[in-house]
Amino acid sequence: MRFLVSLAATAALALSASAAPMTTFTSDNVQSFLKKAGATNIEPETNGGVQFVHFEYKGLKYSTSVRFCDEGTTKNCTGLLMAIGFEADSSDSLEVLNSFNYGFPIATAVKPDPKTLVFGRLVTSIGGVEEGNVAANLGLLIAAPQVYGEFRKTQ
Numbered sequence: 001m002r003f004l005v006s007l008a009a010t011a012a013l014a015l016s017a018s019a020a021p022m023t024t025f026t027s028d029n030v031q032s033f034l035k036k037a038g039a040t041n042i043e044p045e046t047n048g049g050v051q052f053v054h055f056e057y058k059g060l061k062y063s064t065s066v067r068f069c070d071e072g073t074t075k076n077c078t079g080l081l082m083a084i085g086f087e088a089d090s091s092d093s094l095e096v097l098n099s100f101n102y103g104f105p106i107a108t109a110v111k112p113d114p115k116t117l118v119f120g121r122l123v124t125s126i127g128g129v130e131e132g133n134v135a136a137n138l139g140l141l142i143a144a145p146q147v148y149g150e151f152r153k154t155q
Helices: 002-013 027-036 094-103 131-153
Strands: 040-047 050-057 060-067 079-087 108-113 116-124
Touching: 027 040, 027 050, 027 060, 027 131, 079 131, 094 108, 094 131, 116 131
Parallel strands: none
Antiparallel strands: 040 050, 050 060, 060 079, 079 116, 108 116
């Protein structure tokens, strides 16, 4: 877990603390944040009225989606869902995923279909959120697959 805390702290320190707190998420401010956090290949997309921003970090592909917007719009959005998906292994049973989620609430692990394993982390901007806090949450998501891999070995 010490590695996990170090990773989150490193991600938080990578951003300037001088930025004003974010009170809403938009495709534009998410892209700006990701660029500052060291993401590459940043690509916005809108699908079904939902704003997505796909990006790479150290060779892995992640996606974010802007959530909790005013009904029927992409305005005043206060949620940012960050996720990464992998091909599921046969040992990724629901029992193992539930045990991981219970013991390590750093990211939620889900298996949306028999072949896919997804880690996700939700950040809210209600009341304002500093970029460093969003970066720390991103760091927790980045660490989740490695932590899960170590956890899975013990099952």
